[in-house]
Amino acid sequence: MMKRSGAALLAAGVALTLGLTACGGGGGGNEAAKDNGGSSAGGAQDAFNAGIDKVYNPSDKKGGTLKMAISEDWDSVDPGDTYYALSWNLIRIYGRSLVMYNPAPGAEGRKLVPDLAESLGTPSDGGKTWTYKLRTGVKFEDGTPITSKDVKYAVLRSMDKSTFVNGPTYFNDWLDLPKDFKSVYKTPDVNTDQAIETPDDQTIVFHLNRAFGGFDNFAALPGTIPVPKDKDTGIKYRDHVIASGPYMFDKVEPGKQYTLVRNPNWDPATDPNRKALPDGYEISLGVNADDLDNRIISGDLHVDLAGSGVQPAALGRVLSDPAMKARVDNPTSARTWYTSIIGDVPPLDNVECRKAVIYGADRVSLQNAYGGEFAGGDIATSLMPPSIGGWKKLDLYPTGTGDAAKAKEALTACGKPDGFETTMAYRSDRPKEKATAEALQQSLAKVGIKLTLKGYPTSDYYSLYAGKPDFVKKNSIGLATNGWGADWNDGFGFMSQITDSRTIRAAGNYNLSVKSPEIDALIDQAYVETDTAKRDELWAQVDQKVMENAFVLPSVYSKSVLVRGKGVTNAFVTGAFDMYDYLAMGVQQ
């Protein structure tokens, strides 16, 4: 028995290996890559990028179970405690925030539309006060009507960062809270009306400590999804989130699976944004990443919830087989992979030395390190990616295989004509970052810049190593691989956490290198600017200054290779999250 099984496995293994090698040998740049869209009047059908900017297999037919899986897990299903894009995408099936991103393909998906609120926010007091009116007739899964007080409670509870450590801190930073307010759990009796008023059950008014023109983006945060105070169990609320959207949790098995079924108290008359096509969702957690790809390819699963693309093992297969490629979408994300050039460490405190690093870098090898044109992304010329409002193409540095002459010129200007030595940090458990560090080491060696590479574990990368200024200085870390995705697709959503020097603290920093009073001043201007176009222009200037000062070496604007599951309907990539829109997707019967 053993012999037969073993022989069969061996034969299968050899066959598959040969098959994969053959597939991989074709590379990505074949003619099939050029087929496009193929949309019909009613929407796109099987074709490469059929789900980009249009709807693949449009349908309003309800029924079936949408099967999703993810190779690991995400922070939390609690709307007050989550910071993953996939989670913000998914959360809309069971929670309704005041405002939401339009469930539509491409750039349309970045537009804000009212959800729990009747309309977008009404600003007053020069942008310091924002008022929303709630729709009537919206209920929790237990039939209790949703009021503005439930939204206020949800926002306030999400601000308790000792309990909910994962979510963003925008409300903490911007609401005009009384000083004696600590949290809804520790100081439940403190009056918080100066920050959030609820004059009646349908009205909620936010008061900010300074004007902010983009507050509707805050209102779209999962933190505004209502939470009934009497059902709040603190950190344990994640075990039973009370639904306000069309689906509610049926099974919650942390680390294993979630299942969701229809919420009988969701009324479609109160909700113009949701089609609610599937009868339910099955979400498996911790599925082997390669097996997950195989299951989507074979039709056993519909969606990889992570939305970050297939693994390298499946990449050659899906890109070189025309039938498979017709099931692929290749969106550009609002994420840039880059290397921080840290000015705290001499001689990189001299801008010319920082420029030498950028001139000397082989940008093509960096693109290849991240996975090439399809799986890695396009070569980046700026920190800000193109899908962010206000983005302008910058052309400050060459994007080829490195410009040795310019690099030498910069080194001479920096007083280091023979080059210099520095240390480069990368996340050792991320093969792409290791490849990036090695590629940079090779290309910079040609201009006399000698890099010593040091890998650190991802889990402690920001808290103990590259994100800790004392450690960086002590270990002379001049370069560090880095990457950032937008909280939402405007300048504030992408740039505020990684370019404002005032966000830098003792440890746990994501801004490793951008330290400029000039940039901080531009950011302050952008914060108070209520005109969207002017605000976008200011963020574009921030981007320009970051590159002029050579604070970062951008590698790629991230792209991902997504595979449409067999039998999905209404599938498209939303510009809000740059992955499939989980709210709109249905499944064929």
Next chain:
Amino acid sequence: MVAYIIRRLIGAAVMLAVVSMVTFSIFFVVPRAAGATAEDFAARYVGKTATDETISKLADSLGFNDPVVVQYGRWVKGIFAGSEYNTGASVESCPAPCFGYSFITHQPVWPDLMDRLPVTLSLALGAAVVWLLAGIGTGVLSALRRGSIFDRAAMTVALAGVSLPIFFTGIVSLVVFSYGLGITAPGGVYVPLFENPVQWAYHLLLPWITLAFLYAASYARLTRAGMLETMGEDYIRTARAKGLPERMVVVKHGLRGALTPIVTIFGLDFGLLLGGAVLTEKTFTLNGVGKYAINAIVKNDLPQIMGVTMLAAFFVVFANLVVDLLYAVVDPRVRLG
């Protein structure tokens, strides 16, 4: 015999205590020696945007500012007396045996481990049956037909089994047998044995065979070598001279003599597997102790890592004890005392 068992049990308890101290030191003392502060430990449990104040408060509330001995004492006390943890809105109880509380998943470690243990037990037991039958059977036949085509073919396959990693054979077998031929279940599903035994076996069949393929190979080679040695012993010749049937000579005398090293290695292998068949569980998406261990390591969830380490150490120590007791059964020359 009783005195021997008691002595071994005391030894096992001491061994587990030492393992716990060493593991605790690796995670809590070594980083401190390298300069990590209490806040650095706490920073692992906060999100992207926590302020220094939040991190500092968390370090206090998680007790990272206390001396390491106090922290270790608190952990040991939790095992025997349980602990309580403040989670914000409520105080969560972690009843004894409390092997820690994960501040990432906000679940006590012990119930998580017990929830996942049946999966690992089912996987290890089923695979052990398959690999013992296949490995020992092949080894005996190879030894008896030394130099035959069967012997050479079996040993070649065995070499492949030892050489191929499980994440390769696992994925390949899933692609071929589950997604291609559709004769075995895809990964990701575990049906409890007492809920539906047929479905339990159906969903575990491929993981069993894949895992067993790896181990059967070593056991076949080990059995073959042992059998070749014992079959040349004087007592085998004596047995044959007495006129015993060949089957009895092989099974009762030859195999029994060859089993001693097999039992030893089986005890270690099985004990290790009960602590988590890490690669198999990950490959087939089985939510057992091994996959729990991977998640804990990826997220740097120290209480979970400590819990898994202790469980794995317990199984290895316990399996070794059982092996020592089994020696007396397998080899009549061994006497415990």
